[in-house]
């Protein structure tokens with residue numbers, strides 16, 4: 439008999455690394471592009487890893503008691519993962535939704551039974567958004583809110599258990615699946631949990647691994663003047679920002695990256711459309727952006743024959759209402 443699993447939590451981290459041969463050929467690249475398909479996680483994204491590990495560490499530390507409500511500020515994927523494991527483990531989940539994220543994300547959260555809150559439901563949040571969001575201010579506002587309700591604030595942006603999910607999971611998986619032959623790793627940044635965890639783990643194994651970040655280019659950032667712009671959902675600009683905007687987890691883990699690319703949303707979308715036609719993999723916006731970066735690196739002479747691991751954070755189903763696949 440094959441393996442029978444006991445719970446959905448056991449399915450986290452069973453994500454394959456796939457050589458994208460046909461995509462490589464069509465793009466005329468020299469390096470080997472290896473996609474780490476994180477949508478194979480049970481609720482469909484890389485953030486399942488962080489969600490589960492933050493819950494497990496909070497249980498271990500006695501901060502999360504049976505039946506409690508977990509609350510967080512989320513652009514969707516961490517929320518979807520947390521709601522999923524909260525259901526499986528008997529907790530409630532309340533999500534304060536980041537303004538402007540794709541409609542599918544809130545629909546999924548609702549379907550999972552999460553309580554959906556707008557930033558205006560949290561005292562002090564709207565005022566904070568006007569003066570500029572910083573990690574310290576966000577933590578204070580959310581912490582006060584959670585305390586007033588008797589809830590547990592899981593704090594994906596400041597919780598090192600988020601990065602540790604990649605130190606114990608994603609990093610070792612990549613190392614084993616490439617038999618230590620990993621030359622580059624590429625990921626975009628929301629909380630920075632994935633990139634900080636991967637950098638910490640992979641550099642202990644090989645200090646020469648190139649850690650590459652990517653972020654939406656200036657012309658692909660939504661703001662009040664351009665609310666309808668094409669963007670890359672769920673990720674932030676982290677390079678070339680003021681110190682208070684650097685992800686707290688980068689500071690905590692002393693993360694540095696070798697290079698950061700600015701990606702135009704349309705390039706990310708076009709890359710996603712090519713990938714599904716050439717390989718059949720139907721990925722989301724940050725995955726399209728990460729793969730676009732991998733393509734740029736793979737064309738460099740020094741990348742010939744090198745293994746470029748690209749984190750493909752989620753699939754396309756959450757972006758059908760956006761311009762990516764229309």
Ligand SMILES: Cc1ncc(COP(=O)(O)O)c(C=O)c1O
Nearest residue numbers: 515628629630631632672724751
């Ligand atoms: C689609 C997508 N890609 C990438 C990321 C970045 O992940 P991290 O928060 O680990 O930086 C996120 C974060 O929510 C995401 O939703």
